[in-house]
Structures are given as C-alpha cells and as structure tokens.
Amino acid sequence: MTPANKSETKELRNILSDVKNVRIYADKGYASEENRQWLADLGAKDGIMEKASKSKKLSHWQKVKNKLISNVRYIVEQTF
Numbered sequence: 001m002t003p004a005n006k007s008e009t010k011e012l013r014n015i016l017s018d019v020k021n022v023r024i025y026a027d028k029g030y031a032s033e034e035n036r037q038w039l040a041d042l043g044a045k046d047g048i049m050e051k052a053s054k055s056k057k058l059s060h061w062q063k064v065k066n067k068l069i070s071n072v073r074y075i076v077e078q079t080f
Contacts, residue, residue: 013038023047025073028066047072 008015009029016024023045026035031051039046049069050062058066 019044025069025076027073 007029012026012030012035019039020043024039025047026049028049028051030048035048036046039048047069049066050058052058052062
C-alpha cells in the first residue's frame with residue numbers, strides 16, 4: 001500500500017520484491033516498457049493491461065488480453 005498522495009504506478013518494483021515464475025496482474029496504470037522489461041528480467045509473466053493512447057487504439061488482441069486480465073483482477077479486487 002502507498003499513501004493516497006503518492007502514485008503507486010511508479011512503485012511496482014517497491015511493491016513487488018521477489019517475483020519469479022508467476023504472472024503479475026496489474027491495471028493499465030502500470031503499463032510501461034520499463035515495468036514490462038523489469039518483469040521479463042525477473043522471469044515473471046506480464047499480466048499488465050494494455051493501454052491505448054489518442055494516436056494508437058488497442059488492437060483486437062489487446063482488447064482480448066485486457067478482458068482476460070480483467071476477469072482475474074475482478075475476483076481479487078472485490079475484496080478491496
């Protein structure tokens with residue numbers, strides 16, 4: 001957990017310490033090449049949702065990926 005006045009989206013490395021051979025599910029706020037590369041370097045699987053931009057819409061497969069991730073995240077986030 002981080003304080004309300006601090007964005008946790010830049011804190012992925014501090015939130016997760018020893019992750020290997022697992023899939024990390026996260027919302028699109030964590031979508032960055034830096035975070036994705038860090039997970040790959042650790043041997044963790046990327047479960048970070050894809051993020052669209054004004055100039056680049058999500059592809060069909062990115063939308064499918066986001067839906068699959070959302071189905072898992074929904075179960076966990078109900079507890080919060």
